[in-house]
Amino acid sequence: MPPIIAGKNRRKVRFLSKPPPSSSTSNQNQPGVSRPTPSSSSSGKMTSQAPRPGIPVLFTQPPPIRDPLVTETVDLQDATLDKCLPFLKGIQSSQQGPFNACGVPALQRDDHVVYLFDSLEDYPPSFVILDASRPWMAYWGLAGLFLMGEDPTRFRERLISTLRPAQNSTGGFGGGRGQISHLAGSYAAVLALAIVGGEDAYSLIDRQSMWQWLGRLKQPDGGFRVCEGGEEDVRGAYCVMTIISLLDLPVELPPDSPARNAGLHKLTDGLAQYLSRCQTYEGGISGSPGVEAHGAYAYCALACLALIGPPEETIPRQVQHMNLPLLVNWLSARQYAPEGGFSGRTNKLVDGCYSHWVGGCWPLLQSALDGKPQGKGPPATTVGSLFSREGLARYILGCCQSHNGGLRDKPGKHADSYHTCYVLAGLSAMQHYHYRTDSSATTSEHFASAFSWRSTPIREGNVYEKSDRLEPLHPLYGIPYPRADEMRLWCEARPIAP
Amino acid sequence: MAGKYESDPEWASVTPIPLDDGEESGAMPLASIAYPTEYLEATSYLRAVMAANEMSERALKLTQDVISMNAAHYTVWIYRAKILFALEKSLEDEVAWLNQVALKYLKNYQIWHHRQVLMSSRKHFPTLPPKEQDFLMDMFAQDSKNYHVWTYRHWLVRHFKLWDHPREIEDINHLLKADVRNNSAWSHRYMLRFGPRDDQLDAGMANAGDMSTTPGEKGVLAVVDEDMVDAELLFAQEAIVRAPENRSPWWFARGVLLASGRGLTEWEEFAEKFVDGDAVKSSHAIEWLADAYADGERDIQAAEMLNLLKEKYDPIRKNYWDYRMKMLDIPAH
Numbered sequence: 001m002p003p004i005i006a007g008k009n010r011r012k013v014r015f016l017s018k019p020p021p022s023s024s025t026s027n028q029n030q031p032g033v034s035r036p037t038p039s040s041s042s043s044g045k046m047t048s049q050a051p052r053p054g055i056p057v058l059f060t061q062p063p064p065i066r067d068p069l070v071t072e073t074v075d076l077q078d079a080t081l082d083k084c085l086p087f088l089k090g091i092q093s094s095q096q097g098p099f100n101a102c103g104v105p106a107l108q109r110d111d112h113v114v115y116l117f118d119s120l121e122d123y124p125p126s127f128v129i130l131d132a133s134r135p136w137m138a139y140w141g142l143a144g145l146f147l148m149g150e151d152p153t154r155f156r157e158r159l160i161s162t163l164r165p166a167q168n169s170t171g172g173f174g175g176g177r178g179q180i181s182h183l184a185g186s187y188a189a190v191l192a193l194a195i196v197g198g199e200d201a202y203s204l205i206d207r208q209s210m211w212q213w214l215g216r217l218k219q220p221d222g223g224f225r226v227c228e229g230g231e232e233d234v235r236g237a238y239c240v241m242t243i244i245s246l247l248d249l250p251v252e253l254p255p256d257s258p259a260r261n262a263g264l265h266k267l268t269d270g271l272a273q274y275l276s277r278c279q280t281y282e283g284g285i286s287g288s289p290g291v292e293a294h295g296a297y298a299y300c301a302l303a304c305l306a307l308i309g310p311p312e313e314t315i316p317r318q319v320q321h322m323n324l325p326l327l328v329n330w331l332s333a334r335q336y337a338p339e340g341g342f343s344g345r346t347n348k349l350v351d352g353c354y355s356h357w358v359g360g361c362w363p364l365l366q367s368a369l370d371g372k373p374q375g376k377g378p379p380a381t382t383v384g385s386l387f388s389r390e391g392l393a394r395y396i397l398g399c400c401q402s403h404n405g406g407l408r409d410k411p412g413k414h415a416d417s418y419h420t421c422y423v424l425a426g427l428s429a430m431q432h433y434h435y436r437t438d439s440s441a442t443t444s445e446h447f448a449s450a451f452s453w454r455s456t457p458i459r460e461g462n463v464y465e466k467s468d469r470l471e472p473l474h475p476l477y478g479i480p481y482p483r484a485d486e487m488r489l490w491c492e493a494r495p496i497a498p
Numbered sequence: 499m500a501g502k503y504e505s506d507p508e509w510a511s512v513t514p515i516p517l518d519d520g521e522e523s524g525a526m527p528l529a530s531i532a533y534p535t536e537y538l539e540a541t542s543y544l545r546a547v548m549a550a551n552e553m554s555e556r557a558l559k560l561t562q563d564v565i566s567m568n569a570a571h572y573t574v575w576i577y578r579a580k581i582l583f584a585l586e587k588s589l590e591d592e593v594a595w596l597n598q599v600a601l602k603y604l605k606n607y608q609i610w611h612h613r614q615v616l617m618s619s620r621k622h623f624p625t626l627p628p629k630e631q632d633f634l635m636d637m638f639a640q641d642s643k644n645y646h647v648w649t650y651r652h653w654l655v656r657h658f659k660l661w662d663h664p665r666e667i668e669d670i671n672h673l674l675k676a677d678v679r680n681n682s683a684w685s686h687r688y689m690l691r692f693g694p695r696d697d698q699l700d701a702g703m704a705n706a707g708d709m710s711t712t713p714g715e716k717g718v719l720a721v722v723d724e725d726m727v728d729a730e731l732l733f734a735q736e737a738i739v740r741a742p743e744n745r746s747p748w749w750f751a752r753g754v755l756l757a758s759g760r761g762l763t764e765w766e767e768f769a770e771k772f773v774d775g776d777a778v779k780s781s782h783a784i785e786w787l788a789d790a791y792a793d794g795e796r797d798i799q800a801a802e803m804l805n806l807l808k809e810k811y812d813p814i815r816k817n818y819w820d821y822r823m824k825m826l827d828i829p830a831h
Contacts, residue, residue, distance in 0.1 A: 066743065161525040162530075348643065
């Protein structure tokens with residue numbers, strides 16, 4: 001039964017009601033305490049303690065090759081290993097069980113659900129820095145609750161009243177009243193409205209003015225600014241394609257779009273080329289052309305390409321888009337051992353949120369490699385999973401669960417709504433096989449591929465229990481599958497004239 | 499008690515527009531914030547002056563006040579930039595103020611975009627301000643891999659055409675000397691040496707998005723300075739010798755060889771030095787050899803290398819190595 005949400009500051013009360021962690025082991029690995037001094041002996045203290053049974057040595061020992069030269073990168077990596085190893089071995093006192101035969105702790109469902117419900121309630125004054133992110137807070141909380149099997153539609157009225165003042169008559173949503181429209185806020189608002197669903201939620205969105213506004217963000221080089229006067233990056237491109245495909249907005253540029261002066265006619269013109277220019281010599285994708293490859297931007301770019309058209313056509317190099325072998329290699333190198341989780345960039349640390357950003361790239365690349373869908377079911381042959389699902393499950397369940405509820409970047413960090421949503425999304429993504437079929441919810445010439453995805457739970461080779469399985473999210477939209485189709489079809493029935 | 503704006507005669511003419519976080523509609527809004535009183539008041543006046551598109555000194559001061567309470571308020575930054583240009587304020591003063599804000603809030607998109615907007619003004623900054631690179635190094639002293647700062651620095655190079663500016667490569671050398679694993683610095687180095695210049699569209703790889711070239715030409719430059727290529731390869735080799743299990747220089751070198759149209763085989767001997775029986779010093783050297791052997795149609799040797807990675811040196815990527823193995827032309831056993 002879901003917990004009943006009481007008034008303000010409920011979280012504080014709940015946190016204090018928890019028993020303090022046992023002091024039977026050294027407290028240097030507990031959250032909030034300064035990190036242990038990195039030492040060249042590298043985790044020697046930890047390796048001396050035996051792990052729980054059922055855990056392969058890959059996840060309990062430092063990597064086999066270690067350079068003698070120590071730099072800041074190595075210090076940070078060693079400190080992270082020191083913090084993660086007791087959690088990976090299942091011997092950290094603050095971890096809650098039960099542990100299964102693979103030595104993996106259970107998902108603390110009740111605690112995370114309480115955390116997510118609380119995340120939608122009141123915040124103290126110090127959270128004023130989230131003033132521009134309230135649509136995000138709504139999306140993260142609602143998506144997280146859905147993943148955990150809760151019913152987010154109960155928040156429909158409250159969501160609508162939250163977002164109504166954030167919408168601008170000139171199109172799009174800002175963070176709140178009086179804030180200019182921003183693609184991030186608009187993306188989160190549209191997704192949150194899709195999650196709660198229903199006529200009242202859909203009809204809140206002024207689709208005509210949204211389209212006009214998107215036209216003003218289009219840039220001559222094919223990309224999008226995130227807001228008028230704001231920066232241009234890959235996030236913007238992904239948010240725009242998400243919004244126009246869900247809301248069935250015309251792909252044509254509005255007549256007054258400044259990008260028409262540069263010879264562009266459609267919102268999609270030059271977009272794949274722009275994304276292609278964001279691929280780096282490492283194979284990954286940067287936030288804007290010429291910068292370092294980064295996991296979160298890689299997801300935005302790949303999801304954007306998979307929205308524009310079928311990923312086997314829009315991602316590979318045949319049409320000058322991505323060098324796919326290089327991209328797959330770079331993405332694969334984001335997974336580290338013994339941590340098991342993903343990093344966002346070369347020589348950076350694992351972070352639970354990349355379970356979604358990097359983990360979410362895998363179904364898209366797998367689908368691109370599997371090629372054109374042939375039927376209503378999964379493809380007859382597939383390249384299969386190209387990363388270690390076991391490693392990711394161990395990192396998420398072993399290292400990312402905060403003992404107060406909520407999920408986090410890594411041991412030593414506090415849980416927050418962002419990480420709770422995206423760590424759970426990553427866990428869900430790797431628990432399911434996401435594939436495309438030859439039938440789509442839309443009969444439109446655009447975005448048919450985006451609405452042709454299906455999923456089925458993966459039942460073999462899991463190191464987590466069946467009770468830890470989450471609901472599946474749409475791999476491009478990050479919302480429940482049926483909610484994506486429903487929003488699209490509702491909008492298709494109410495076309496907007498270009 | 500009256501707020502600081504309400505009681506200030508300078509603001510007497512303005513009717514503030516209060517917050518509406520959704521509560522007025524009757525349903526409890528989601529993720530509401532118990533805003534500090536000062537923030538509520540300042541943002542109420544901000545909404546009012548923005549609605550009137552007021553370009554004034556008092557509005558400029560107000561934006562600073564709001565930023566001091568919430569630097570992630572993107573709207574106020576964009577409004578502030580507009581006022582600065584409308585009132586023809588000193589952008590040098592603005593940059594000086596911004597430096598302090600940037601050092602305080604390290605992870606913030608708005609600050610760096612604002613800096614780019616200021617620096618884009620050819621009228622105010624016809625050439626690179628002399629202290630600009632110094633300040634970026636101050637930022638890197640706080641966080642040498644700060645993505646916002648590196649994105650800005652890349653923009654700066656293109657805007658002021660700094661590819662051959664001595665400070666750029668000096669700073670990169672300095673950062674790599676301090677931490678040879680700084681992949682952001684390696685990426686910047688690559689763009690200095692091999693990135694598109696002048697009026698060419700910006701891109702991480704040559705020919706990207708250019709429909710007139712073949713897919714195989716992505717990343718391959720039409721013309722390269724072979725001496726420069728050799729020098730960069732030597733630089734990468736020296737970095738690898740210092741720390742062989744460092745992915746950055748190995749992949750930098752692959753990018754260099756790709757750009758210059760040269761294959762991996764010329765580094766075979768070098769890579770083999772790190773793969774000697776039980777004394778393997780670099781998984782990246784093994785991977786290099788796997789690719790070099792596969793390029794040279796020595797698939798059985800390539801498979802041996804992939805097996806080493808799968809079984810011993812990088813087993814978390816087992817599924818990927820298996821996938822690579824399937825692409826080789828070797829009989830199944």
